[in-house]
Amino acid sequence: MTQVTGHRRLLEQLRADGVRHLFGNPGSSEEGLLAEITRFPDIQYVMGLQEAALVCTADGYAQATGKPSVVLLHSGVGLGNAVGSLYHALHRQTPMVVMAGEAGVAYDALEAHMAADLVDIARPVTKYATRAIHPASLVRLLRRCYKVASTPPCGPVFLAVPQDVLDQLNAEPVLPTVVPDTRVAPEPGAVEAAARLLAGAKKPVILAGDGVAVSGAVDELVRFAETWGAPVWGAMASQLIMPWTHPLYAGLTGHMFGTDSAAIVAGADAVVVCGTYVFPDVFGATANPFRPDATVVHIDLDAAAIAKNHPVTIGMVSDPRLTLEALTASLDKAMTAAQRTAATKRADQHGRDSATTRSRAREADEARREETPMRMSVVAARLAEQLPSDAIVFDEALTNSPELTRWVTPERPGHFFQTPGGTLGVGLPGAVGLKLAHPGRTVVGFSGDGGSMYTYQALWSAAHHKIGAKFVVCHNSSYRLLKENLVRYWQDGDTAAGDREFPPFFDVHEPTIDFVALAGALGVPGMQVSKPGEVDQAVRAMLGHDGPYLLEVVLDREVPG
Numbered sequence: 001m002t003q004v005t006g007h008r009r010l011l012e013q014l015r016a017d018g019v020r021h022l023f024g025n026p027g028s029s030e031e032g033l034l035a036e037i038t039r040f041p042d043i044q045y046v047m048g049l050q051e052a053a054l055v056c057t058a059d060g061y062a063q064a065t066g067k068p069s070v071v072l073l074h075s076g077v078g079l080g081n082a083v084g085s086l087y088h089a090l091h092r093q094t095p096m097v098v099m100a101g102e103a104g105v106a107y108d109a110l111e112a113h114m115a116a117d118l119v120d121i122a123r124p125v126t127k128y129a130t131r132a133i134h135p136a137s138l139v140r141l142l143r144r145c146y147k148v149a150s151t152p153p154c155g156p157v158f159l160a161v162p163q164d165v166l167d168q169l170n171a172e173p174v175l176p177t178v179v180p181d182t183r184v185a186p187e188p189g190a191v192e193a194a195a196r197l198l199a200g201a202k203k204p205v206i207l208a209g210d211g212v213a214v215s216g217a218v219d220e221l222v223r224f225a226e227t228w229g230a231p232v233w234g235a236m237a238s239q240l241i242m243p244w245t246h247p248l249y250a251g252l253t254g255h256m257f258g259t260d261s262a263a264i265v266a267g268a269d270a271v272v273v274c275g276t277y278v279f280p281d282v283f284g285a286t287a288n289p290f291r292p293d294a295t296v297v298h299i300d301l302d303a304a305a306i307a308k309n310h311p312v313t314i315g316m317v318s319d320p321r322l323t324l325e326a327l328t329a330s331l332d333k334a335m336t337a338a339q340r341t342a343a344t345k346r347a348d349q350h351g352r353d354s355a356t357t358r359s360r361a362r363e364a365d366e367a368r369r370e371e372t373p374m375r376m377s378v379v380a381a382r383l384a385e386q387l388p389s390d391a392i393v394f395d396e397a398l399t400n401s402p403e404l405t406r407w408v409t410p411e412r413p414g415h416f417f418q419t420p421g422g423t424l425g426v427g428l429p430g431a432v433g434l435k436l437a438h439p440g441r442t443v444v445g446f447s448g449d450g451g452s453m454y455t456y457q458a459l460w461s462a463a464h465h466k467i468g469a470k471f472v473v474c475h476n477s478s479y480r481l482l483k484e485n486l487v488r489y490w491q492d493g494d495t496a497a498g499d500r501e502f503p504p505f506f507d508v509h510e511p512t513i514d515f516v517a518l519a520g521a522l523g524v525p526g527m528q529v530s531k532p533g534e535v536d537q538a539v540r541a542m543l544g545h546d547g548p549y550l551l552e553v554v555l556d557r558e559v560p561g
């Protein structure tokens, strides 16, 4: 073997794992590695101007491919900028290998300029964090990181790569990382026991999360729900877990108020939780939300997710797809004819109710379609007419999301991604990552005006690398979600919300941000639209443009309630 340094060895390892993109923002402590990248024409360096945006771009890319995206940051300062986005990736279970350069282990004792304990910074926002300190274990650690990132619960991992370790000759073997098969079948006895307990349920509920999407279990979840006659709620579902128009789809639990989530299961005599945990809320309910007599069956490949906060009756550490398939078959056998009829009746009733709710909401949208300030539903309806069937949407429209998804309705796996809430600014860079992974498909990223400003730099990356993602900024000149949550806070505190005024810092105006000019400055053309009559043309211009394009839609800022 020719003698090579750790820089080259590391890139050879990435190549062996089929890595084609390295998302980075450069600094002087990675110069050896950065210079070496030019020798690897099959690995494209995707440049970001701000780490928060860069990591969200890498997040979108990994969500689209299902394989780890690889990121190279600059020391503690770059890693620090990325922390919020890593938090997002951790909670979305995004496979990602994040490296950061630093001067070297030789400088540890000097408390040198820019030195920081990178592993300590990364640990709370990654699944695993470590540091290479010897040339005999550099690519060994890189492979370990790749493996840990790729196995459920997937997530970002961190590897500090000190330059003096990489500068040394490296004789480690390079081989593709062994990613173990985690499609774990459930124990048949546990499945049968669960089916027996679930068969007689009169008020069943299903809570499903991203684990269902990752396992490719959408069809299996649909069949299980139909057999059991149970509504399905998405909890921590940033991907599609069931077509939103399915008669048994009930919506998202939301991620704010534990009391709202608890109300969903309060009446249930049986609950199946799959690929998520109970409950991923900001203000979670501390008391057990389940009825004392309820049967709760929890399926997840992550043992830590099962019965995380509240006891369950049966827990199964197993693959959602295999388990739902087996559970449906067992349930089908265990249910009596009368139980089957009751399940069909429940499903029919739920389907009728949700169709009525949906059509009422769409009628209400239609009734306001001529209004200015304009409603998001107008934009969404025109988009629904023009989007090609293979289009991918990244929805961070926040308070405008219900109107968006009422018209551009998520129907198929792999076509819809959504912020699970938390870190703002994931929608625009996420769309850049999705488009990089799927250059032949139309990709549209939606963001609130507030959210977009955290990571607007992603537009420059799209322009620079000619990544033709489309962007829609919902300009309501406000942090409207904070206003809505404050109204709720006042109501929960028994204070008449109408008597109170919002703090002025929930408005983003004076000066009004010119999103089209801002995009233009970053190399992305765009158009502002504020009148319903202009939307059709504007959507046509965006979708017809060859390259990245931004639509700034000026919307109403009404706060319901």
Ligand SMILES: Cc1ncc(C[n+]2csc(CCOP(=O)(O)OP(=O)(O)O)c2C)c(N)n1
Binding pocket: 084, 397, 398, 399, 400, 422, 423, 424, 447, 448, 449, 450, 451, 452, 454, 476, 478, 479, 480, 481, 482
């Ligand atoms: C990085 C970060 N900073 C602050 C917040 C708090 N926060 C939650 S929602 C929100 C407002 C979002 O406004 P916008 O994106 O315009 O959407 P809108 O609520 O108007 O629909 C803020 C500031 C956050 N979630 N993340």
Ligand SMILES: [Mg+2]
Binding pocket: 448, 449, 450, 474, 475, 476, 477, 478, 479, 480
């Ligand atoms: Mg806003």
